[in-house]
Amino acid sequence: DASGAPVRDLQGVRVLVSAGGTREEIDPVRYIANHSSGKQGWALAHAALARGAQVTLVAANVELETPPGAERVDVRSAAELAAAVAEQREQADVLVMAAAVADFTPTTRSAAKIKKVDGQDAPAIPLTRTPDVLRGSVLARNEDPGTAPRLIVGFAAETGSEHESSLELARQKARRKGADLLVFNDLTAGVFGADSNSVRILDAAGADVGEVTGSKLHVAHGVLDQVVALLGDVPL
Ligand code: CTP
Ligand code: CA
Secondary structure: OOOOOOOOOOOOOEEEEEEEEOOEEEEOOEEEOOOOOOHHHHHHHHHHHHOOOEEEEEEEOOOOOOOOOOEEEEEOOHHHHHHHHHHHHHHOOEEEEOOEOOOEEEOOOOOOOOOOOOOOOOOOOOEEEOOOHHHHHHHHHHHOOOOOOOEEEEEEEEOOOOOOOHHHHHHHHHHHHOOOEEEEEEHHHOOOOOOEEEEEEEEOOOOEEEEEEEEHHHHHHHHHHHHHHHHHHOOO
16 A cells, blocks of 8 residues: 555454475485475465464474464474364464475385395385365365365466366366365476466366466465455355
8 A cells, every 4th residue: 555554454364374395204214205495385474464364384394484473383294284284274264275285105104214135126115195185174164164264275286288288287176176266386487496486366166366476475465365355255
């Protein structure tokens, strides 16, 4: 606005943000991880705080300073993240799943360091699916529409394939996940760890509701603009 003061349009709204990337342990010294830096989730927390929200971060292996005023719960694995979000979401009006959650985890974690043995084949590491936290949160809310959080936002990173564009995959994912908003990041450009971002915001039907390009903080505000618009529609 003209005063230059941030618009406090999320005053008192409780926003839960998952950020970072999970790590799945193979043995005491090794894990399966991903490239997520946590910067977009952090930007969402900063933006929500500036707009008056009460922010809780579920942080998966993020080495960034906690935004002043935010609550922080640190987790490592997908299982820990799922448990923390399930607990925290009961007190949240808005859930934003910005974390990169492992889809697969080693079926068993070796208690001892896995050794290479001359003359033996390399070991295979059997993997098991992890729970889909975003989908689970949407299902819980849809079963009982009074259940918190009122608004659920997912992220989708897609590269596209020979057969389908990244955008078409994102639209399909939006419909499959059923989140109120899905923030689509086109990975064809390569954004992990970068300070800026370009996203398209889709609704639960996979239709466009907005587009934002700029710093991760700018993108965060663009996502929150849509959250504010939708909160106006959702009965308290
Ligand atoms: N997500 C989640 N739990 C998982 C995996 C993903 O909550 N076990 C969330 C992410 O935080 C993100 C959204 O789901 O908000 C989409 O993640 P993405 O990896 O793009 O989608 P997947 O459904 O895992 O599909 P795939 O990786 O096969 O494309
Ligand atoms: Ca995934």
